[in-house]
Amino acid sequence: MAALIRKALEYIPKEQLVISTDCGFGREGLSRRIAFYKCVALVEGTNIVRRELGLPEARVRAADPKLWFASR
């Protein structure tokens, strides 16, 4: 995901680039959980590139270890 964004940045200025999905997640074809983690991955992948560019990252509550009770 981050690699695809980096590739896009070779041709499109960062100020003109928007990060989304190829299409919608539908209503019956995917499970809601899968759609959710695709969203999380989308933002985490974008955050990797934001970090590389020195841009502020979005907070991803879903990926915050302090908010999960499972442990290693």
Place this chain on the structure above:
Amino acid sequence: MLTVTRDMVLPTTVTGSYPRPLWFDRSLEGRSFKSALGDSLFREQYLDAVASIIAEQEAAGLDIVTDGDSRFDLTVGGKSWFFYPIERLGGIEGHRDTSRGWMSRHGLRPGKILWEVQEAYQPGVVRRKLTRGPLEYAELWKVAQRMSDRPVKFGAICAPALASMLWNEHYVDDKAMILDLCDIMNAEFREVAAAGCPLIQVEEPPHHSRALQEGTTDADLEFQTMAFNRQLEGVDAEIWVHTCWGNPNQQRVHWTVPSYERALPHLLQLKCDVLTIECASSDGRDLPLFKHIKTDKKIGIGVVNHCNTGSNRPSMWRR
């Protein structure tokens, strides 16, 4: 006009639709949205579903959220994307058992999932002049936006795409039908913008699909551009145009992902601020097309594939 994303660098969002919560088992089934909100069970399910879907997108950290297209019924293969308007516009009566063009394309036959999807679609027949109906896009957006402080993007099918799911028995030709549909959608989009919606996504101009079809001329594509832009006249919001290579039942329509090469110069003539293109499925194969293209538009790229169940790795290296 760019407003929401004007000062955002690398803003994130999803296209629009989101899987229904399992407990959201009631549907509009042709009812007006406002009327159905008087049905206690529908109201509670709908409002809770939209709240859940927005909460998930916020927890994921998306900058711009959607209502998941929750107005759509639980129908086969995303049928409601076409049929939410078809069931509500005036001038449409009855249906036929075959979809225009679809059933003779893409090698469809019984035994293929897309054949079943198309059999379920039952395209409507236009028997009288098309007139507006209770699409209530403004109300749908308001209900979603009051659940979030982030911008809620409202998305809907474009008029030319809608025409592909209708049989014309009234107008002198399909172009006349498309232009009437454009005027109807224009009124809807103006209303949703006037209600305060900051970001409207108009979905699936036919250009990239038509450009693949044998016999499509540049004049055909120019007509589609004129028609598409007609539906956006005077719509005061940030306008996004979404394109992809199909999504019936999360299925691929093309086994080999096509290229936007022929359609792209036409798509960039559309009256929009952001143009989105499918990229994850092709590993960004068309991105070099932008090397020599100068445009003021923002370009939205899909980095998540909607046709597989893998949740994608943020740092996954491309093939």
